[in-house]
Amino acid sequence: MKLKTKGRYAVMAMADLAIFKDEGPISLTDISLRQNISLAYLEQIFIKLKQENLVKSVRGAKGGYVLESPPEEIKISHIISAVDEEIKTLNCKKESKRGCNNKSSKCITHNLWDQLDQHINSFFEKIKLQDLVKKNQMIDK
Amino acid sequence: MKLKTKGRYAVMAMADLAIFKDEGPISLTDISLRQNISLAYLEQIFIKLKQENLVKSVRGAKGGYVLESPPEEIKISHIISAVDEEIKTLNCKKESKRGCNNKSSKCITHNLWDQLDQHINSFFEKIKLQDLVKKNQMIDK
């Protein structure tokens, strides 16, 4: 069970944006350098963040990205789901032959994974971007 | 973020073992048929479960596996960690150039993933094999 880089980077980048939110649009080049993430990869991530209205873009020179909402209103769950697809602990949905759906009823462990899913999502749900920034405000920069 | 089949199958198989625990050693063939999991794959999984003293094996014909402890004493966390390696949400340990370890200090999101890790583990920690069996005792067989 592991986290993918897209989710990890997205949260990092959003946190970076939150820290520098008073300095106008932040370019991905800046974020790339500060957080040590590939620029081209960040571009892909930000397209998704933009689609979810988490950030606003400013094109052209001196452009960049700005948070759409204040950091205290942005849930981590929103960021993760925007780029990292989803938490997949259940197996039964996709007609897999193995393990599940063998008897057209739910497998022994279905409820367990379902609860796990909720447990993880509730974690991301209750943490806001602001919660990350506070702790790192004085460390970074 | 997704669960791997090894962890999923291991919990399934252990639950199966718990359900039929009064019928002597249960063969992997039985589990394979009941839970619809590849036999050869189950064999690999059970070697690990055995190493962790979660099950005991009986070799030869009429052999099979038996739980080492009563279902109410077996934590899901133990099963998962026995086969599924670990929950990997942190990235900083392994000298990766990208994202973490850029400043020889922890990245902005380190604490978040660390907490997530604990959150997930505590979930597996508090659920016992018996909790799964109860709910499915009458459904299966």
Place this chain on the structure above:
DNA sequence: TTTAATTCATACTGAAACAGTAGGATTTCT
């Protein structure tokens, strides 16, 4: 004593997913 059923052990493999790269087009500030 032979056969069948089982665990044990290890090596191999096809397919998919991941984590990026690459290359260019478009927009806008200076």
Place this chain on the structure above:
DNA sequence: AGAAATCCTACTGTTTCAGTATGAATTAAA
């Protein structure tokens, strides 16, 4: 005009996953 940025999409090497495959060792039963 030129530089700095976002935008867009296709491609790709590597690793991981999920299983196969093969054979040996052990033991109950016929």
